[in-house]
Amino acid sequence: MKISLIQPSRNNLKYLKWSYESIRKNQGDHEVEICVADDFSDKDNTWDWCQEMMKKDPHFKAIRNEGPTRLGHTILYDTLVNEVATNDICMIYHADMYLCPGALDAIENHMMPYEPGYPLGGHQVERIPNPKTIVSLTRIEPPLHPDGPEKVLQDFGIEPEEFKEEALLDYVKEHEPVLTTTEGIFAPWAFWKKDFQEIGGHDPIFAPQSKEDTDIFNRFHLNGIKFIQTWEGFVYHMTCRGSRFAGGAQRNPDGQVFMKNRETDEWLIQNAKSTREFLRKWGHFCKHDALMKPIVPPKYKIGFKIKNCSEDFLRVLEPWCDHIFVDYNFTNYILQERQHTSFDLIKRVLNYEEISYDDIIVEIDAKSFTRQDNEIISNLSEILEDSGEIGEFQLGNLKITINNLKTYENNLIKLK
Numbered sequence: 024m025k026i027s028l029i030q031p032s033r034n035n036l037k038y039l040k041w042s043y044e045s046i047r048k049n050q051g052d053h054e055v056e057i058c059v060a061d062d063f064s065d066k067d068n069t070w071d072w073c074q075e076m077m078k079k080d081p082h083f084k085a086i087r088n089e090g091p092t093r094l095g096h097t098i099l100y101d102t103l104v105n106e107v108a109t110n111d112i113c114m115i116y117h118a119d120m121y122l123c124p125g126a127l128d129a130i131e132n133h134m135m136p137y138e139p140g141y142p143l144g145g146h147q148v149e150r151i152p153n154p155k156t157i158v159s160l161t162r163i164e165p166p167l168h169p170d171g172p173e174k175v176l177q178d179f180g181i182e183p184e185e186f187k188e189e190a191l192l193d194y195v196k197e198h199e200p201v202l203t204t205t206e207g208i209f210a211p212w213a214f215w216k217k218d219f220q221e222i223g224g225h226d227p228i229f230a231p232q233s234k235e236d237t238d239i240f241n242r243f244h245l246n247g248i249k250f251i252q253t254w255e256g257f258v259y260h261m262t263c264r265g266s267r268f269a270g271g272a273q274r275n276p277d278g279q280v281f282m283k284n285r286e287t288d289e290w291l292i293q294n295a296k297s298t299r300e301f302l303r304k305w306g307h308f309c310k311h312d313a314l315m316k317p318i319v320p321p322k323y324k325i326g327f328k329i330k331n332c333s334e335d336f337l338r339v340l341e342p343w344c345d346h347i348f349v350d351y352n353f354t355n356y357i358l359q360e361r362q363h364t365s366f367d368l369i370k371r372v373l374n375y376e377e378i379s380y381d382d383i384i385v386e387i388d389a390k391s392f393t394r395q396d397n398e399i400i401s402n403l404s405e406i407l408e409d410s411g412e413i414g415e416f417q418l419g420n421l422k423i424t425i426n427n428l429k430t431y432e433n434n435l436i437k438l439k
Contacts, residue, residue, distance in 0.1 A: 024131040024150075025054045026213065027108035028116040031099035033062040036069045038118040038261070041183040043076070043083075045121040053127045056082045058107045060099040063090030084108075095231020101224040104216060111152075114213040121186070121259040123195045126160050129256025130213045133158045133204075152215070157243060159212045159252045161200075162260040163191070173207050173252065173315045181261055191259055200254035207252045207315035208240050222246055223438030228304070228365040233290070233297035237309040237317070242436045244317040252314070296363050302342035303366050304435065307404050320404035321430035326381030331389040341372060343400050344385070350375040382427035383407060391420045 028046065032039050039059065046055055057080075061069045073085035084107050088094045104113050112134055135150040165178040177194060180186040222242045229235035244250070286294075301309065306325065310318040325344045329336065332349040334356050341347050341360075349372065357368045385403070387396070396419045399406065406418070407428065415424045 024112065024127065024135060025056070025110040026127065026130070027056040027058050027104075027110040027113045029058050029100055029103045029108065029113055030116050030118055031060040031062055031096040031103070032064070032069060032118045033093060034064045034066040034069065035118040036064070036067040036072055037183060039069065040072070041186070042116075042118050042120055042122075045123075047080075049122050049124045049126070051125070051127055053131070054082065054110075055127070056084065056108060056110055058103045059083070059085040060103050060107075061085060061087040062093055062095065062099055063088045065090070093231055097225045097230040097232055097235040098227060104219055104224065108216065111216055112213060113216050113219070114211050116211045117260065119261040119263075120211060121188075121191070121261075123163075123257040123259065124192065125195075126256035126258060129160070129253040130158045132255075133251050133253060134213060134215070154215055155218060155247055156249050156251060157208055157212050157214045157218075159208050159210075159250070160256045160258050161252060161254050162209070163194070163257055164260045164262055167262050171315075172313050173205070173209065175257075179259055186259075195257050198257075203254055205252045205254070205314045206250045207311075208243070208250045208317070209315050210236070211258055218243070218246075218248060222436055226304075226438055228300050229297045231293065233294040234301045234309065235297070237311075238301065238304070240311075240317045241305065241319050244319055245433055245436045250316055299342045300364060300366075303364065303371075305432075306343065308401065319432060321408050322432040322435065323404065323407055323428070323430060324382040325403070326379035326384050327387060328375060328379060328384060329387045329389055330375070333389065336389045336392070337372070339397075340387070340400065341368075343403070344381075346371055346373060346379060346381055348373050348375045348377055348379060382425070382429055384424040384426070386422040386424075388420065393420060395419050396421055 030039070030042070043057065046057060059073055061073055064070065070085075070087050073087070076083045077085055086102065086107060088099070100115060114130070131150070134153055134156060136153055137148050138151050161173075161175065163175045163177050163179070165181050166176050167181070170176050179188075179191040179194075222239070224239070225235045226238050229238060305319075306322050307320050310320065312318060326346040326348065327340055327344045328348045329340065330350055332351050334351075334353070337347065337349055337353060337356050338360070341356075353372050357372055361368050385400075399419050399421060407425070410416070410425065411428070413425050413428070415422065417423075
């Protein structure tokens with residue numbers, strides 16, 4: 024199998040070197056093209072190393088963002104896939120991942136399975152492409168984050184200097200999973216470049232990062248992609264080596280690792296921005312099942328009509344609808360918020376007296392709005408899906424008028 028690994032990086036040289044060595048050591052008989060994007064690293068010699076590696080390794084390719092602004096992996100993933108990678112199969116891969124032996128074999132078995140009948144017949148059997156398929160390797164991680172059924176929590180070190188490689192390899196060799204596959208998608212995920220390009224890749228409204236993965240996973244799901252997590256192929260993922268956390272992982276006096284409340288201010292601000300963009304686009308929070316398969320509620324065309332509105336109230340509710348009609352001067356809100364969104368707020372925020380042509384109209388009095396009403400708003404897509412009737416009804420303090428139950432989520436599959 025020929026595969027291109029996609030690795031944006033910023034000030035992560037130590038981990039890039041560690042990751043590179045594992046790939047070359049454990050790639051087996053596969054032809055692996057490593058595609059790195061140096062995102063204006065300014066604290067190490069990432070670009071010098073990349074230039075050196077391109078001279079030594081014919082299957083190592085690298086590009087550099089010259090700055091001074093960080094582009095982020097939302098942009099650089101796509102640049103590497105579309106402009107650098109030369110193979111039909113690519114894989115989103117982090118710099119802090121160790122590729123375990125046999126991992127690429129597990130991917131190949133699902134991305135390019137043998138033709139039916141193998142291994143019967145005693146003749147050479149060809150592998151055939153399995154389009155519309157994304158394969159995620161199972162992550163083995165130290166306990167930096169809460170456990171989950173989609174990963175394995177085992178501490179084999181949180182820095183390359185303390186990495187317990189032999190212990191990891193013994194664990195992988197002896198590990199016997201109950202299931203060979205489940206459904207779900209997360210990094211590292213291998214995909215057909217054609218399927219990625221068909222939907223337009225990552226949405227740049229989430230740049231530099233945060234929520235771009237859930238967005239593209241939703242769009243893959245709606246476009247008929249089959250998700251496979253293989254429990255026969257692993258990476259060891261140190262985690263938390265990007266812009267989200269400052270200073271890397273630390274150990275507490277009892278020897279446990281932790282990352283709680285250590286996000287950088289930069290990441291927190293960007294995450295809040297991307298969350299609001301995600302709500303504007305999809306109308307709901309990120310949703311997935313326990314094994315990380317996307318759940319995509321319907322997207323309706325919704326208008327909010329709000330009495331006794333204030334700027335704070337507008338700030339809370341505006342992302343949850345397509346149009347919001349308010350009875351106060353919202354000029355200041357638009358001037359401030361338009362710096363943080365790609366959506367046209369002039370078309371979204373309107374005077375109360377204007378007529379709403381939305382399919383669903385929700386009438387709200389800010390003075391009587393309760394926590395229960397807010398919960399209704401956050402689950403409105405599912406509530407509307409279950410209602411199934413045209414007409415008016417009262418829910419909490421909200422008056423909801425359903426004129427049309429047409430859904431628009433499929434309009435979001437491909438970027439315009």
